[in-house]
Amino acid sequence: MKYRIYLILLALFYFLFVWGNLYSQNIRGSRITGQIVEARSGDPIPGANVLLLGTIMGTAADRQGRFIIVSVSPGEYTIMVSAIGYKKEERRIQTVAGEEIHLVFRLEETVLLMDGIAVTANRYQQSLDKLSTSxxxxxxxxxxxxxxxxxxxxxxxxxxxxxxxxxxxxxxxxxxxxxxxxxxxxxxxxxxxxxxxxxxxxxxxxxxxxxxxxxxxxxxxxxxxxxxxxxxxxxxxxxxxxxxESHIHLxxxxxxxxxxxxxxxxxxxxxxxxxxxxxxxxxxxxxxxxxxxxxxxxxxxxxxxxxxxxxxxxxxxxxxxxxxxxxxxxxxxxxxxxxxxxxxxxxxxxxxxxxxxxxxxxxxxxxxxxxxxxxxxxxxxxxxxxxxxxxxxxxxxxxxxxxxEKIRPAExxxxxxxxxxxxxxxxxxxxxxxxxxxxxxxxxxxxxxxxxxxxxxxxxxxxxxxxxxxxxxxxxxxxxxxxxxxxxxxxxxxxxxxxxxxxxxxxxxxxxxxxxxxxxxxxxxxxxxxxxxxxxxxxxxxxxxxxxxxxxxxxxxxxxxxxxxxxxxxxxxxxxxxxxxxxxxxxxxxxxxxxxxxxxxxxxxxxxxxxxxxxxxxxxxxxxxxxxxxxxxxxxxxxxxxxxxxxxxxxxxxxxxxxxxxxxxxxxxxxxxxxxxxxxxxxxxxxxxxxxxxxxxxxxxxxxxxxxxxxxxxxxxRFLVDNLFQYNxxxxxxxxxxxxxxxxxxxxxx
Amino acid sequence: MTKNKYMIFVGLILFVVSCHQGLAPLEMLYMNVDFPIPPEGGDPVGVWVPDTTKPVHVALLDPDQLPTIIDSLILDTELDKNGLFLFSSSGLCSIYAVLKIEPIVYLQSLVNPLVLSMNDTLIADGPYEIIDDKILTLSIMTTFSQLDTLGFTSRQNDLELISLPNSFPVEGFDDIQFYYVMYLTRSIDQVLTKNVLIPSDSKKDEDRS
Missing domain, CATH: 2.40.170.20 (TonB-dependent receptor, beta-barrel domain)
Structure with missing residues (x-):
């Protein structure tokens, strides 16, 4: 059974790899690029989520707040950008075959975490207020x-x-x-x-x-x-x-x-x-x-x-x-x-x-x-x-x-x-x-x-x-x-x-x-x-x-x-x-x-x-x-x-x-x-x-x-104190x- | 809004006050236990049987305490050789032993001594604890004796269990205070595997297989 799972895994990877490469050659669509920054400071917001509503396409911003979505069919869409600690923003866009759209989002800060995006509830990215469960x-x-x-x-x-x-x-x-x-x-x-x-x-x-x-x-x-x-x-x-990009965190x-x-x-x-x-x-x-x-x-x-x-x-x-x-x-x-x-x-x-x-x-x-x-x-x-x-x-x-160890075995x-x-x-x-x-x-x-x-x-x-x-x-x-x-x-x-x-x-x-x-x-x-x-x-x-x-x-x-x-x-x-x-x-x-x-x-x-x-x-x-x-x-x-x-x-x-x-x-x-x-x-x-x-x-x-x-x-x-009052x-x-x-x-x- | 802030403030104060309570030590039960013979501790884990070469030592706490009508008292005591004391490493014990007690009382008024005979069956099956590395506490069923707290001295193949002073009532006089020391030796017939007793022969068989 162990080897059967490995074989299934390999076969699927191979299938997706070959098919993906071939199929991707034939997709011709537009690109959506952009950057997401803080409204107040202009600093990038790394990890911000970008969703093209009405499709299953989406991505996350990199450390510079930049994002890219490719192979988007021509048409009219709503793009939604959100990040924890910021108010989400939606914008209507029109894409044209072979062209690129560049967008800049300036998000305002908030502590309301409900503006976040979660993937767990339905196995795809979704805004929290759209879910049917807590x-x-x-x-x-x-x-x-x-x-x-x-x-x-x-x-x-x-x-x-x-x-x-x-x-x-x-x-x-x-x-x-x-x-x-x-x-x-x-x-x-x-x-x-x-x-x-x-x-x-x-x-x-x-x-x-x-x-x-x-x-x-x-x-x-x-x-x-x-x-x-x-x-x-x-x-x-x-x-x-x-x-x-390179970064280091200690x-x-x-x-x-x-x-x-x-x-x-x-x-x-x-x-x-x-x-x-x-x-x-x-x-x-x-x-x-x-x-x-x-x-x-x-x-x-x-x-x-x-x-x-x-x-x-x-x-x-x-x-x-x-x-x-x-x-x-x-x-x-x-x-x-x-x-x-x-x-x-x-x-x-x-x-x-x-x-x-x-x-x-x-x-x-x-x-x-x-x-x-x-x-x-x-x-x-x-x-x-x-x-x-x-x-x-x-x-x-x-x-x-x-x-x-004198009276009992050591281990x-x-x-x-x-x-x-x-x-x-x-x-x-x-x-x-x-x-x-x-x-x-x-x-x-x-x-x-x-x-x-x-x-x-x-x-x-x-x-x-x-x-x-x-x-x-x-x-x-x-x-x-x-x-x-x-x-x-x-x-x-x-x-x-x-x-x-x-x-x-x-x-x-x-x-x-x-x-x-x-x-x-x-x-x-x-x-x-x-x-x-x-x-x-x-x-x-x-x-x-x-x-x-x-x-x-x-x-x-x-x-x-x-x-x-x-x-x-x-x-x-x-x-x-x-x-x-x-x-x-x-x-x-x-x-x-x-x-x-x-x-x-x-x-x-x-x-x-x-x-x-x-x-x-x-x-x-x-x-x-x-x-x-x-x-x-x-x-x-x-x-x-x-x-x-x-x-x-x-x-x-x-x-x-x-x-x-x-x-x-x-x-x-x-x-x-x-x-x-x-x-x-x-x-x-x-x-x-x-x-x-x-x-x-x-x-x-x-x-x-x-x-x-x-x-x-x-x-x-930082200095942190836990159990401040030493309560037992x-x-x-x-x-x-x-x-x-x-x-x-x-x-x-x- | 002011009322809400006041309630929040009161809530926080109550919370902080509550933080000064919590769990605290219980009254210590075994702080002042004195054994007639000081136990030395060691390791009681194992299967023990009565040492047939040494009878149970029993002695009066204060020999001068004997009532004046009693010339002398001999407490002849022994542990039945079929007794078994098991202390597992996981904190469980199992004890079955018969303590034969024969007080022989010599009275001035009687020509022949008064010989009494009583058997005390010791049964324990449950957890035990070790306090200060030399005191055993356990729940043990007995008829006459108080043996829930025992001092112990363990050497390689010997275990001595020392009781706290027990009382022997004599009508019209103060109770006579006496204590036991039970001498045990490590069982060679049975060994302890995962809290289950098995004969040592079958253990050898298992090892061989």
């Missing part, structure tokens, strides 16, 4: 401003999103806490899944944060376009594209953790610290544009045996065979080596590791190598084709390291897992009529898992998807999508499980006035259990975990209604009400194995519903002098499983979530502060109490962060959040 965009600037070293950390400020220790992401309460296993949110890197093939967790450490252009967060079920595990939403990390930081609030909580007298450096170089080697990024971080950790050394390296090569045929090769390597802290010893020793076996410390090494080749071909202004391949090799090794590997993944996705976008776009595609993926705790497993996935969107009467958009997924798992060469799932989606968007946009959607979702959930046989700390090969897929139906209201060009409100019904949710349950040992087993046990509403308010006072974003998410979850727990709230969910972000800009000085509040989780798994001491000691989250900055054209200096809260049950943290950051870019 979507948030996190711009690159937020990553730099907050000195984000792992992409999941920035998601903590996205409305309705929360991340737990171990990189687990939940959107609007879709997930509880399961040590990162079996994510109900799909994370993509430029459209390629970055989930591990064994336990379906997220390899955040392998993603270089310095090259992120924007992060798109789609809420609600995305299974109709993205398949399994998108039932809680989709997060798509979009990286910078390599350019034909970021370095050093930070320290304050001592714990109480003397008896100290596990070391040393000052804990962390530091890191990233270097990005973009240049061109002849006709090949390249982007190289390397990143190294090291931390002592603020908890016992929680030190880490993280290294990642990424290259992206771009080459235009013809103006319409583009090849990109993205390769990367990431390694995370360090300790393993799952839960505390007890509340009197919250920074001491309770999950290490007595007399040992657990050390973990995670490695990941990926290759993502892609070929995109704009065959005409109505037809676009892309082929994306993915080859991924990951491994995790946990070893027990003796604290006293012993007790958990390991390696996963090889090969996949290919073909997608075609066809402009059926000036207001209707059809997206069709297919995805094929094979995973091979070799593991101490999961044994040997082979997974084969096939899927076919289709979506059609039609605009009617200029103000009304209807979207219908469907996807069929088939998955087969072979375990230990004997057990074979195959599932087929059909997911549908229906959405509407209505422009009530120029400043009022209504949206609603209804979508089915599902998640096939991860290899880890089905076949795990291991121990985590004092907990035994047993396999359950008979585990079934989780399913959901989610619905949403939302309204975007612009009160002025500097103030907007986004409101949404949502309702999701879950069936067959997979949760770890206390059980007894055949040897009468007590442990946990993943089981389909929970029927549930989550309803709630979300409110996001953004405002920009005095033209970006002072900007505010406020979001509130209310979740009312209910366990509908028959039994004593019927009617109880779902475990590990916060009912109220409030995020407040403020920025004050006195050029060149910047000041900002963030406030995060999450109400105390209402329920935890009772069985955890039998082996994790004081796990029922819970508090709400009150986190305040402060940012001070000084930015000039080629460099910036939890990042996950029995796992303390960092104490007050201070960090200095220097950015140099040319």
């Amino acid at each position: 979507m948030d965009i996190i711009p690159a600037q937020e990553i730099t401003n907050r000195n984000i070293v792992s992409a999941d950390h920035v998601l903590r400020y996205a409305p309705g999103v929360n991340t737990l220790e171990g990189g687990q992401v939940t959107i609007r309460g879709s997930s509880g806490f399961n040590f990162g296993m079996g994510s109900r949110v799909l994370v993509l890197l430029n459209g390629n899944p970055v989930m591990t093939g064994d336990n379906w967790s997220i390899n955040w450490y392998a993603i270089s944060t310095s090259t992120i252009k924007q992060i798109e967060v789609m809420k609600g079920s995305g299974s109709a376009l993205y398949g399994s595990s998108a039932m809680g939403g989709v997060i798509n990390i979009i990286t910078e594209v390599p350019e034909n 970021r370095t930081f050093t930070g320290f953790y304050n001592h714990p609030s109480y003397k008896e909580w100290r596990w070391t007298d040393k000052r804990n610290h962390y530091e890191g450096t990233s270097l990005d170089i973009s240049t061109h080697l002849g006709p090949i544009s390249t982007l190289i990024s390397s990143n190294y971080q090291t931390t002592t950790g603020y908890k016992e045996n929680d030190d880490h050394q993280i290294f990642n390296f990424m290259t992206s090569l771009g080459y235009h065979f013809t103006p319409n045929l583009h090849f990109n090769l993205m390769t990367g390597y990431g390694r995370n080596r360090g300790g393993f802290f799952v839960y505390w010893k007890d509340l009197n020793h919250p920074y001491h590791n309770g999950s290490d076996p007595y007399g040992y410390r657990t050390r973990t090494t995670i490695k990941n190598t990926y290759i993502y080749p892609s070929l995109t071909y704009v065959m005409s202004q109505r037809f676009f084709l892309s082929v994306r391949g993915r080859i991924n090799k990951g491994s995790t090794v946990d070893l027990k390291q003796s604290k006293n 012993e590997i007790f958990r390991s897992s390696s996963v090889n993944t090969q996949g290919v996705e073909i997608q075609a976008n066809y402009q059926v009529n000036p207001q209707g776009i059809l997206v069709v595609g297919s995805d094929l993926q094979a995973d091979q898992v070799e593991s101490i705790q999961y044994s040997h497993a082979e997974v084969m996935k096939k899927s076919y998807f289709m979506q059609f969107e039609q605009q009617l009467w200029d103000v009304f958009r209807a979207t219908f999508g469907t996807r069929y997924d088939w998955e087969s798992v072979r375990w230990k060469d004997t057990t074979e499980v195959a599932v087929g799932e059909l997911s549908n989606k229906f959405g509407l968007n209505l422009t009530l006035s120029s400043g009022t946009h209504f949206r609603c959607s209804l979508g089915e979702g599902f998640r096939v259990p991860a290899v880890g959930e089905r076949f795990v046989s291991t121990e985590t700390g004092a907990l035994l975990v047993f396999p359950n090969p008979a585990l079934q897929s989780e399913k959901s139906i989610s619905s949403e209604m939302g309204l975007i209201q612009y009160f002025s060009s500097a103030m907007m409100l986004d409101m949404a009400v949502f309702y999701t019904k879950y069936d067959n949710l997979i949760e770890p349950q206390l059980d007894v194995d055949s040897g009468q040992d007590v442990g946990v087993r993943f089981k389909n046990v929970v029927k549930a519903r989550i309803r709630g509403f979300e409110l996001t308010y953004r405002t920009d006072w005095q033209s970006q002098l002072f900007s505010t974003q406020f979001s509130y998410t209310y979740i009312d979850s209910k366990d509908l499983s028959p039994g004593v727990e019927y009617g109880a709230p779902l475990k590990y969910r916060s009912k109220h979530t409030i995020y407040l972000t403020n920025d004050l800009n006195f050029d060149p000085f910047q000041f900002g502060f963030d406030i995060r509040y999450l109400s105390q989780i209402e329920r935890i798994d009772e069985y955890h109490k039998s082996y994790i001491k004081d796990i029922d000691k819970l508090v709400p989250t009150y986190a305040v962060a402060l940012r001070l900055g000084y930015a000039r054209e080629h460099f910036s200096l 809260y939890l990042v996950s049950p029995a796992n303390m959040a960092p104490p007050r943290t201070g960090v200095f950051q220097l950015n140099i870019h040319y």
Whole structure:
């Protein structure tokens, strides 16, 4: 199967390459060139999006703000230009065969992110206020401003999103806490899944944060376009594209953790610290544009045996065979080596590791190598084709390291897992009529898992998807999508499980006035259990975990209604009400194995519903002098499983979530502060109490962060303080959040 | 608008005030535990059986405490040889042992000593914790003794478990305070693999295969 995927990939690339070259010779159209600059300063706006409305054609501006669209058929079009932080602009143009049109756009600044363009919701670029589902965009600037070293950390400020220790992401309460296993949110890197093939967790450490252009967060079920595990939403990390111009960006930081609030909580007298450096170089080697990024971080950790050394390296090569045929090769390597802290010893020793076996410390090494080749071909202004391949090799090794080598063996590997993944996705976008776009595609993926705790497993996935969107009467958009997924798992060469799932989606968007946009959607979702959930046989700390090969897929139906209201060009409100019904949710349950040992087993046990509403308010006072974003998410979850727990709230969910972000800009000085509040989780798994001491000691989250900055054209200096008031809260049950943290950051870019 | 600003201001003040709370240490339970024989710690992980060469040592905390009517008291105590103590590296323990206690009381008023016989069955199956690297805490079911907190001294193949002072009630007098030291030796018949006990012979067989 592995070789079949390689062959399909090669054949498709070859087909597109030859066909693209031949076909491109025959296209004769006009060229649209231009530049996008700031209205106030005249500075270029790199990365601004350019869309030729009514076609599938579009591009992004380069570092000088320049753009070019070729092979445009003669006719009249509307061209739309947008960038995060700027008001979008539309202009009518007339093209003539063989001629070139040059346009200059001067965009005015705004903080209203709704003017952004996202690609995730419908698999093509679209303005946010035209979507039928809730979507948030996190711009690159937020990553730099907050000195984000792992992409999941920035998601903590996205409305309705929360991340737990171990990189687990939940959107609007879709997930509880399961040590990162079996994510109900799909994370993509430029459209390629970055989930591990064994336990379906997220390899955040392998993603270089310095090259992120924007992060798109789609809420609600995305299974109709993205398949399994998108039932809680989709997060798509979009990286910078390599350019034909040279630039260099260096970021370095050093930070320290304050001592714990109480003397008896100290596990070391040393000052804990962390530091890191990233270097990005973009240049061109002849006709090949390249982007190289390397990143190294090291931390002592603020908890016992929680030190880490993280290294990642990424290259992206771009080459235009013809103006319409583009090849990109993205390769990367990431390694995370360090300790393993799952839960505390007890509340009197919250920074001491309770999950290490007595007399040992657990050390973990995670490695990941990926290759993502892609070929995109704009065959005409109505037809676009892309082929994306993915080859991924990951491994995790946990070893027990003796604290006293005289009485115990020095090292012993007790958990390991390696996963090889090969996949290919073909997608075609066809402009059926000036207001209707059809997206069709297919995805094929094979995973091979070799593991101490999961044994040997082979997974084969096939899927076919289709979506059609039609605009009617200029103000009304209807979207219908469907996807069929088939998955087969072979375990230990004997057990074979195959599932087929059909997911549908229906959405509407209505422009009530120029400043009022209504949206609603209804979508089915599902998640096939991860290899880890089905076949795990291991121990985590004092907990035994047993396999359950008979585990079934989780399913959901989610619905949403939302309204975007612009009160002025500097103030907007986004409101949404949502309702999701879950069936067959997979949760770890206390059980007894055949040897009468007590442990946990993943089981389909929970029927549930989550309803709630979300409110996001953004405002920009005095033209970006002072900007505010406020979001509130209310979740009312209910366990509908028959039994004593019927009617109880779902475990590990916060009912109220409030995020407040403020920025004050006195050029060149910047000041900002963030406030995060999450109400105390209402329920935890009772069985955890039998082996994790004081796990029922819970508090709400009150986190305040402060940012001070000084930015000039080629460099910036920042000082950030996290957990300003040294409030002792939890990042996950029995796992303390960092104490007050201070960090200095220097950015140099040319 | 002024009212809104006032509300925002009050909200921020409340938030900041809330930030001074949060998790705090619980009352420390094991700060002042004194064992009659100071434990030395070590590594208790493994499978242990009673050391048949050494009986359980039992002694009065204060020999002068004996009531005046009692001439002397001999506490004859031993651990049944079939007992098993298992401490896994993942923090779980499993104990099944029978502690035979025979207090022999010599009274001035009686010609023959008074011999009592009681068996205390120790059963534990659950998590254990190690505090200060020399104290074991566990939930252990017993009939007479209090053994939830034990000091330990571990050497290569020996493990000593030291109890806290236990009380023996004598009607009309103060309780007699006594303590045990249980001597265990590493099992050669059984080994611990992934928290599962298997006979050492079958382990060898597995290795051979």
